[in-house]
Amino acid sequence: MTAAHIPLDLPHPWLSPDGAPYQTRRYQRKLRVLAVNDCTSNCWFCHNEGMPKRSGAVLHADILASALPVLGALTQYRAVISGGEPALSPHICELLAALEAEGYDVTLIASEAGLTSLRPLLPSITALHFSIRLRDYVGSERRAEFWSALLNVRRQSTGVRWTINTTVEELEATLAALPQITARASELGANLKLLGLFEGVSAKTRRFPARWIDRWSRVIDWFDRAGYVFQSSDGRTVRFMSGSSQYVDISEISCAAAVSHLDGGRCFDAMDVTIDPSGQLKLCRWQSNAASIASSHDVSAAVDLLRWLKRQDGRGCPLGLPMEAGESSPYEFQSTPVWPVITEAHHRAVELQLRNQAVSYFGREGTVARFENEFAAAVGSADALALASGTVAVYLACHALDLTHGAEVIVPSMTYPGVVAAILWAGARIAVCDVDRVTGNIDVDAMLQAMTGETRAVVVTHLWGVPADIERLVAVCRPRGIRIIEDASHAYGASVRGVPVGSFGDAGCFSLQANKIVFAGEGGVFVARDREVFERAAALASLGPRFHDTVRTAALSSYEGTGVGLKLKIHPIGAALALVSLREGRAVLAARAQRMNILNAEIEHVDGILQPFVALRNERAYYAYRLALTNELTDRRPRLMDALLRAGLDVRLPDWDLVPDLPLVRDSDRARTSPLPNARLLARSQFGLPTFTTEPLDLVQGYARTLREVASEVLRPSTARSGGVRGIV
Numbered sequence: 001m002t003a004a005h006i007p008l009d010l011p012h013p014w015l016s017p018d019g020a021p022y023q024t025r026r027y028q029r030k031l032r033v034l035a036v037n038d039c040t041s042n043c044w045f046c047h048n049e050g051m052p053k054r055s056g057a058v059l060h061a062d063i064l065a066s067a068l069p070v071l072g073a074l075t076q077y078r079a080v081i082s083g084g085e086p087a088l089s090p091h092i093c094e095l096l097a098a099l100e101a102e103g104y105d106v107t108l109i110a111s112e113a114g115l116t117s118l119r120p121l122l123p124s125i126t127a128l129h130f131s132i133r134l135r136d137y138v139g140s141e142r143r144a145e146f147w148s149a150l151l152n153v154r155r156q157s158t159g160v161r162w163t164i165n166t167t168v169e170e171l172e173a174t175l176a177a178l179p180q181i182t183a184r185a186s187e188l189g190a191n192l193k194l195l196g197l198f199e200g201v202s203a204k205t206r207r208f209p210a211r212w213i214d215r216w217s218r219v220i221d222w223f224d225r226a227g228y229v230f231q232s233s234d235g236r237t238v239r240f241m242s243g244s245s246q247y248v249d250i251s252e253i254s255c256a257a258a259v260s261h262l263d264g265g266r267c268f269d270a271m272d273v274t275i276d277p278s279g280q281l282k283l284c285r286w287q288s289n290a291a292s293i294a295s296s297h298d299v300s301a302a303v304d305l306l307r308w309l310k311r312q313d314g315r316g317c318p319l320g321l322p323m324e325a326g327e328s329s330p331y332e333f334q335s336t337p338v339w340p341v342i343t344e345a346h347h348r349a350v351e352l353q354l355r356n357q358a359v360s361y362f363g364r365e366g367t368v369a370r371f372e373n374e375f376a377a378a379v380g381s382a383d384a385l386a387l388a389s390g391t392v393a394v395y396l397a398c399h400a401l402d403l404t405h406g407a408e409v410i411v412p413s414m415t416y417p418g419v420v421a422a423i424l425w426a427g428a429r430i431a432v433c434d435v436d437r438v439t440g441n442i443d444v445d446a447m448l449q450a451m452t453g454e455t456r457a458v459v460v461t462h463l464w465g466v467p468a469d470i471e472r473l474v475a476v477c478r479p480r481g482i483r484i485i486e487d488a489s490h491a492y493g494a495s496v497r498g499v500p501v502g503s504f505g506d507a508g509c510f511s512l513q514a515n516k517i518v519f520a521g522e523g524g525v526f527v528a529r530d531r532e533v534f535e536r537a538a539a540l541a542s543l544g545p546r547f548h549d550t551v552r553t554a555a556l557s558s559y560e561g562t563g564v565g566l567k568l569k570i571h572p573i574g575a576a577l578a579l580v581s582l583r584e585g586r587a588v589l590a591a592r593a594q595r596m597n598i599l600n601a602e603i604e605h606v607d608g609i610l611q612p613f614v615a616l617r618n619e620r621a622y623y624a625y626r627l628a629l630t631n632e633l634t635d636r637r638p639r640l641m642d643a644l645l646r647a648g649l650d651v652r653l654p655d656w657d658l659v660p661d662l663p664l665v666r667d668s669d670r671a672r673t674s675p676l677p678n679a680r681l682l683a684r685s686q687f688g689l690p691t692f693t694t695e696p697l698d699l700v701q702g703y704a705r706t707l708r709e710v711a712s713e714v715l716r717p718s719t720a721r722s723g724g725v726r727g728i729v
Helices: 061-075 092-101 112-117 119-124 141-155 171-187 212-225 266-270 299-313 344-355 366-378 390-400 417-425 444-450 470-480 531-541 544-550 572-583 585-603 631-646 677-685 697-715
Strands: 031-034 078-082 105-110 127-133 161-167 190-195 229-233 237-241 247-251 273-275 280-282 385-387 408-412 429-433 455-461 483-487 507-511 524-528 625-629 671-673 686-689
Touching: 031 061, 061 092, 061 273, 061 299, 078 092, 092 105, 092 119, 112 119, 112 141, 141 171, 161 171, 171 190, 171 212, 280 299, 344 572, 366 385, 366 524, 366 572, 385 390, 385 531, 390 417, 390 483, 390 507, 390 524, 390 531, 408 417, 417 429, 417 455, 429 444, 444 470, 455 470, 470 483, 524 531, 531 544, 572 585, 585 625, 585 697, 625 631, 625 677, 631 677, 631 686, 631 697, 677 686
Parallel strands: 031 078, 031 273, 078 105, 105 127, 127 161, 161 190, 190 247, 408 429, 408 455, 429 671, 455 483, 483 507
Antiparallel strands: 229 237, 237 247, 273 280, 385 524, 507 524, 625 686
């Protein structure tokens, strides 16, 4: 699967008029741990992270450990260990152990000086950023032994994500070296990060040359010719991706990244929470302002402390950039709305499983049986089969409905890539059809046009929790003998005329992945209208006692000892989480609807934004919140996203590529596609906002007002009202 990206059929729509990139995603703050201060070099973009050089200063693990529980909530439990050469810190193992004990994913920054010390550290990290200087490591035969040594280390760490970091000291030399350095990175299975490419900050003058458009055009031309596509941009990094899925990040210190928008403290949006070797907490690590970690005794206190640090830092910039010390946005130090919310009931349920040693079941029993019974009742089904994932449920549906060996299945052009992968893996062929312009759900007329005499089934994804036109689809398909697989992974709690989605088709598939309203961490559920279809799925997913407890079909019963395929059941710990979240599901659905309707009310007043219209007889589930721009305003999406992000809101691009653009489909001889005008237009105009569940109503109201004000300004003037062009479901 390739990640979604902004299509480049317009001349670089992600570039603003001044040549700087529009932001397309919010910067995700990390915890930046400066392990040691002993750098003796004079490079500007350095591991010493702007610290005054004091040889021998090291961070002790007990100081770090005291801050980790509180700061994790503000940094998504992601940490970067930098500062000097962290692999050589005498306390590096203790620092890694402290971070691991609190569940942090750790990125370690290293260079050749720490190469021989890396091997014992690799099991404790998630990612490694290895820094080099282009002039030292490219085009020099004497450096061949270095690359060989680096490759040997890489072979010891195949589970660690690698990135090669390099500073750009001269543009012409960098462009000339890019083919070789990207090839070297590919050989290592690594991504590439270029630092200092655009601004070229002078270590002597601390001034930025005004050469944005020229430098951008040179770099963009190189990436275009090399086959890279623009991926995303936040306040710190612009990302490109190659056809082989290698990322190249153009990254700066945050103040340099914001230089083209010097509107007073823009840099703070892309700054990490930093702990220096003395145990002081900082926001701008180029400033001298700091505070004691001890002041961060809870999340609220930590947020207040960071806002205080911003005000102090705003009074003066060491680079001489214009700053403001104004109040922070109310969302500035808030992470993306947290989900799943783990309640005391979840803790008790998991603890009970462990106390009872119920970590595996042979038959249909215990927590798994209770979950299946209650889930089946909730979605209007006689039975439910709890599984390892929603993708597995789609795979079982194909086998249970005999959609293998070349049977053709129509799929919407907007659906989760795993749905398509499961169908192809089952041996079926796919035909891709267009979707509704606003909802992204399957367009029944387009489905009819895609049908042939070979069509055996249709997949209906209730995208983002908005019910598809399932009643019409059933009326079209059932008389023709065409099977219906409902992908209701996004739509637990949604209904049509009071009937839960997932119960209309011949098979219903649900996901229990952590983002879902009913979650197991990882998991899925299969339901079916017909008992024989259900048992065929159970026979493929079960064996032994579980098979015996479920399968009654005479033709299958003799396979009890082996099953007829795989062992695909849910883990009991996941089932315990899912049972609690199922019982809390109605309250969650109501809380989300209350908050998201606040956004709906404000968006109604914005010309040019399309939002799904759900008929009074139907009920949507707010799994995710997606909007789209009208046809004539589609080219303003980059500007709108940038403006919303700069206002402190979280906004994002569509999550997936369209189905025919997936390499698995594009390269398959078992896939055909129809014209997709709606899908192509929606992919270019859609954007997403957070789904609120537990956030205070006044915060949601402020968020909604900001959204309305910013969108109205960016989209003015408009010739179309959103209210008259909404998708109807």
